[in-house]
Amino acid sequence: MKTKGAQRRRLRRLTLDAMLVSLALVLALVERWIPLELIVPVPGLKLGLANIVTLVALMRLHVTDALAILLVRIMIMSAITGITTMLFSLGGGLLALVVMWLLSFLEGRSLSVIGMSMAGAAAHNIGQVGVASLVLAEPLLLVTYLPPLLITGLLTGVLTGAAAGPVIRNLTALPLPQHKEEAS
């Protein structure tokens, strides 16, 4: 009985993670259609909507779920954007995840999800431009591209954090893997 229960929980976790991957993919695709650069002329600027999914997974599931969702999303997106872009997404995504995970221990006390999201956006930009300047061996990229991205990232970070907050709060009603004991 016990193994069956464990199996069911594993299946539920896998299904949930897969759903979140597809959600993150849809968000990542949709944001490519938003011509943000026409409104704010900052090269490389993105809303970072897929970060909402990372935040939700981090706060409601586990850091390993967030990591798995991130990696699968980036791998699938590389089919559209190419291998080089995948490298930046990896650099940005992993750095953002680590920073947000560390900050998640402060969440609720000295920090909100919005603060996590702002730090995540900044870390994402630093990771992405960092990998780019490494790949091209051109440190000037950091000075040119990073400052405007960091400043706009504050705004997009507030937006994605504000969007993720209510989702995280309201998801407590769902029987998620973390709450398996109460659920079964």
Next chain:
Amino acid sequence: MTRHHPRWYHAFRWGDLVVAAAILLVAAGLFILPVFSGRPEAGAVVLTQEGRLVRTWGAGDLQKNGEEEISLGGFHYRLEWGGGKIRFAEADCPDKVCVQSGWVGKRGSIAACVPGGVILKAVGGPQADGDDVDVVIR
């Protein structure tokens, strides 16, 4: 639904401000860095692909209007120049960061297409006194 409605600022904690301030500080630091090294007006602009020099435009070349289409690193670019500056006018790379980067002319300015490994960078002009542009970023 009968719960009280918190005001927008209740979503924040004091630590959020610390995070925002830290990010602004880093951005300001990176922004100020090149200012100290000075940015004299245009010298030459070089086009490189993965470190290999593809083309150079002298300060004189950039004064005349011109354009050129070029295929590099698997992508196709249209370069446009005039008035002492040059830009990626069009590109078929995925993110188009190079096009969004706009004009390159002032020394130390740069436009990069990372998927193609292509960089357009303003360097010291022919009269540059040997201080390589790389000094700017140190």
